[in-house]
């Protein structure tokens with residue numbers, strides 16, 4: 407397929423690997439922030455092909471994985487007790503809550519629908535005026551424009567039965583939190599290409615300056631990932647730190663201004679609790695007061711309490727890049743995609759799921 | 769969840785509604801309804817990046833070609849270098 411197969415070309419992959427091997431002289435730890443990139447690296451066997459001196463650290467880039475348990479519990483409660491049609495992306499369904507996952511709630515009679523887009527949820531609300539429809543709005547900046555759009559459309563259509571449960575998180579504050587962690591070993595970042603498609607590049611400049619750390623906005627195919635890694639190690643070897651864009655065919659430095667504009671119209675930035683990681687300032691998107699009729703938190707008087715982390719799951723350590731999934735004692739033993747102990751084992755972007763799916767095969 | 773893949777714009781409906789510009793995009797033959805309200809400048813035949821039902825950006829053909837050509841050259845030069853080293 408156009409713009410895909412070229413970026414999986416075996417000759418280019420080999421050439422990039424050779425070039426990386428010839429460039430590195432020292433040990434470097436590079437964090438890919440996005441879970442989609444983690445899956446790409448594992449799926450295409452890139453981790454094994456890289457020279458030992460280049461270690462990839464997997465970042466917190468799985469919005470489903472960092473969604474607080476208490477929000478999942480709220481979603482379960484809404485569909486079981488409030489006559490709500492709870493709509494969600496499929497990823498969210500099997501993530502364990504305190505009592506149960508959304509999938510288990512559905513088995514108990516909860517009306518849970520898996521959708522591809524929040525715009526479909528607006529349609530469901532329009533066609534079912536007697537029912538309340540809540541969309542579980544999980545995601546990073548990439549997903550925020552569509553979720554904001556759903557609110558604006560619902561308002562335009564004068565729907566009083568549509569609201570979103572926002573669990574939106576933002577990438578740059580998480581990168582900042584990782585650099586702030588004294589134990590961090592990150593020497594450079596691959597920034598998430600699709601997040602930057604929406605937001606552009608500028609947000610990362612302060613991070614590069616403050617921490618003197620190379621950041622390369624990178625795509626998702628093997629050639630993209632390897633070129634991004636090459637760009638980071640080239641900077642590191644020269645003692646440089648810059649913001650670069652490997653993914654120019656899709657990301658322009660301004661991002662998508664009309665999408666950013668709509669995010670700002672509907673959402674405001676506030677502190678948000680990240681499951682397994684803790685609270686990060688200005689890292690969450692919350693529905694603004696003027697759209698409160700479309701905010702499930704306001705409509706159902708919900709509050710989010712910080713998570714009691716007494717579960718056995720080590721997702722926090724995995725997501726901060728402190729351990730690799732197989733180092734978790736539960737990995738593949740008591741925790742599998744069929745019986746997950748934590749979100750990273752079920753989400754399509756979770757690092758544990760990536761290692762389980764692809765590494766266990768080989 | 770943030771994954772988005774490029775697809776080819778097959779059709780676009782003119783629309784005066786700023787929040788709804790409907791179109792169809794083909795992903796390797798699979799057609800999907802896509803809202804182009806964030807990308808009104810897209811045209812039929814363009815490759816676009818779509819995520820959860822909205823088009824977010826156009827794939828820039830010139831940039832794509834440049835990157836690929838550059839990488840190809842880099843690979844060839846690198847091969848020359850390593851052959852020279854062997855001599």
Ligand code: SF4
Pocket residue numbers: 718719720721724731734735736737738741742746747748749750751758
């Ligand atoms: S393997 Fe399971 S228990 Fe361990 S960190 Fe991953 S999701 Fe949590």
